[in-house]
Amino acid sequence: NAGVTQTPKFQVLKTGQSMTLQCAQDMNHNSMYWYRQDPGMGLRLIYYSASEGTTDKGEVPNGYNVSRLNKREFSLRLESAAPSQTSVYFCASGSLAGYAGELFFGEGSRLTVL
């Protein structure tokens, strides 16, 4: 009963390094999302994928890239990390037919950029 699984849970990077956050869901959802959470800011959408093969920018996409590898997996890449990208990152998935669908979240990936 895994739901949404994110790896790694913790990561420390130096400025300029790159890394990829992995996300996988086992609920057969079409839509997947990447959010970042910062104190006092709530959750802000970075990128989303409405279905396999499509990706779109959210509110704060600069400095990030994504890949929807297949229906289950949606990865987030930081090509050249900056201290402003220190945050907690959440992956979510959902079946958003109509507008009543809820999202299911992973437990988060805590990233520190020095």
Added chain:
Amino acid sequence: AQSVTQLDSHVSVSEGTPVLLRCNYSSSYSPSLFWYVQHPNKGLQLLLKYTSAATLVKGINGFEAEFKKSETSFHLTKPSAHMSDAAEYFCVVRTGGGADGLTFGKGTHLIIQP
């Protein structure tokens, strides 16, 4: 356009007393509304949702919320707080079926005093 405002960034109550977390929204269309809870170092979990059926919605762990269209509010309540309710709570509004149609409030941190 849509927006959601959580009127209190922090709420502190004593164990056994009622909880009220306030949420106001604005939306050009009939919205779906959600409350999520986030316990420390965890992902977000759905508490309850309103999707144009009954205006009083019951959720998990004894929480409920009432949709009031005239006041554009969706306040979350619980008759008696428990220590395990200490967490961050997010009000979320959604209009339309688009994958980017979700807007998160900035969160309310609920503190339970023994």
